[in-house]
Amino acid sequence: MKIFVINAGSSSLKYQLFDMPSPDPVCSGQVEKIGSAAEIRHSVTGEKPYEIKRATPAKNHGEAMQEIIQLLTDKTFGVISSPDDIFVVGHRVVHGGEAFSEATLVTEAAKDKIRQLFSSAPLHNPVNYECLVLAEKTFLKAKQIAVFDTAFHQTIPAAAYRYAIPSKYYDEQQIRVYGFHGTSHKYVTGKLAKYSGKLPSSVISIHLGNGCSMAAVKDGRSVDTTMGFGPLAGLMMGTRSGDIDPSVLLHFAEHYKMSFEEISTLLNKQSGMSGFTGTNDMRDVRKLINAG
Numbered sequence: 001m002k003i004f005v006i007n008a009g010s011s012s013l014k015y016q017l018f019d020m021p022s023p024d025p026v027c028s029g030q031v032e033k034i035g036s037a038a039e040i041r042h043s044v045t046g047e048k049p050y051e052i053k054r055a056t057p058a059k060n061h062g063e064a065m066q067e068i069i070q071l072l073t074d075k076t077f078g079v080i081s082s083p084d085d086i087f088v089v090g091h092r093v094v095h096g097g098e099a100f101s102e103a104t105l106v107t108e109a110a111k112d113k114i115r116q117l118f119s120s121a122p123l124h125n126p127v128n129y130e131c132l133v134l135a136e137k138t139f140l141k142a143k144q145i146a147v148f149d150t151a152f153h154q155t156i157p158a159a160a161y162r163y164a165i166p167s168k169y170y171d172e173q174q175i176r177v178y179g180f181h182g183t184s185h186k187y188v189t190g191k192l193a194k195y196s197g198k199l200p201s202s203v204i205s206i207h208l209g210n211g212c213s214m215a216a217v218k219d220g221r222s223v224d225t226t227m228g229f230g231p232l233a234g235l236m237m238g239t240r241s242g243d244i245d246p247s248v249l250l251h252f253a254e255h256y257k258m259s260f261e262e263i264s265t266l267l268n269k270q271s272g273m274s275g276f277t278g279t280n281d282m283r284d285v286r287k288l289i290n291a292g
Contacts, residue, residue: 002026002080004072004139005090006065008131009210010123010239011035011280013064017072017079017086026079027072031056031064033281038064042071050077061127065134086142089135092183094124094231096148098174103151106132106144114146120230121180123240123268149231152182155221163229179225181207185215186222193220210238210280232267238280241271 001021007014014030029042038058044050052071058064072080080086091106095117104110111129118125136144161177162170169175185205193199203217212235216224226234226243236242244267252258258266274280277288 001087002085003088003090004086004135004142005092006131006135007092008061008124008127010127011210013061013068013131015068029068029071031058031068034058034061034064040064040067040071042068044077044079048077061130062134065131065138069138083139084141086139089139089142089144091128091132091135091144091146092149093128093132093146094149094180095121095178096146096150097178098154100146100148101151101154103145103147106136106146110146120178122230122264124231147183149180149182150178152186153177153179153215153222153225156223156225160224175229177225177228178230179213179215179222180227180231181211181213181215182222185213185217185225189217189220211240212237212242237272239269239272239274241267241275 001019003018003020005016005018011034012030012032013034014028016025016028018024019026024045026046027042027044029040031038031040033039038056039054040056040058041053042051056064056067058067069083072078073082093114095114096104097113097117097120099113100110111132114125114129114132118129132144132146135142156177156179163175163177165175184207188205188207189199189203192203199220201219205215205217207213207215211231213231214226214235215222228234232240232242234242249263252263252266272280273282273285277285279285279288
């Protein structure tokens with residue numbers, strides 16, 4: 001049984017193909033810097049190992065997905081004869097709101113919920129959805145399963161997830177802390193329990209990448225986290241600001257006459273490490289440091 005797993009980030013698309021029951025991937029890879037100087041890395045294991053790294057003209061996640069499928073079905077180095085070989089496609093979806101607390105079979109209703117959360121995770125849910133729809137059209141015989149970053153944090157108590165704003169905004173629109181990178185925090189906590197021989201009662205889990213967050217885990221359950229309603233809050237990130245005084249946003253609107261869309265773009269795509277250094281790639285930052 002072949003399972004294809006997709007992790008669509010804000011500027012990347014990572015993937016692995018498994019032939020169950022083996023836990024080892026048949027192939028894996030990623031497309032990085034989508035929309036700018038994109039490059040693809042693709043690695044095949046087994047009797048005929050194969051690896052490539054090259055630039056790609058992929059301007060968006062859809063084009064990146066098409067190139068990945070071409071590699072998977074390549075006549076010489078491909079690992080499947082056709083997309084029909086795939087039994088299940090697993091998708092990482094960043095924001096599931098209160099609707100999803102576990103892995104979910106993708107239905108039209110589920111897709112509608114994901115679409116409703118576009119504005120809450122503007123860098124992620126749209127590309128997660130784009131890849132999900134493309135996978136449905138490509139892997140016609142496969143079941144589509146979504147795993148949500150927010151699911152692990154559904155155990156956070158109300159005292160930690162409620163904002164100090166009028167209750168009507170939670171009652172009407174569920175404005176609250178959701179938390180993200182839950183799949184990563186859950187995995188790290190499980191691995192810690194495995195390696196230490198027991199599950200520690202209290203764990204601080206830290207996820208560092210182009211997106212960053214921390215989670216407080218008590219007896220295997222998330223009880224607090226640095227990200228909030230959307231994946232913009234908390235630690236400084238690659239292109240995201242992290243925590244910022246809301247007064248600054250009011251100042252942007254009043255002094256610079258910035259629109260909602262302009263403020264969203266500034267905080268999500270032009271801030272963080274990129275705002276400080278001009279790049280969100282740590283490899284480039286290290287080069288700048290070494291160059292003085």
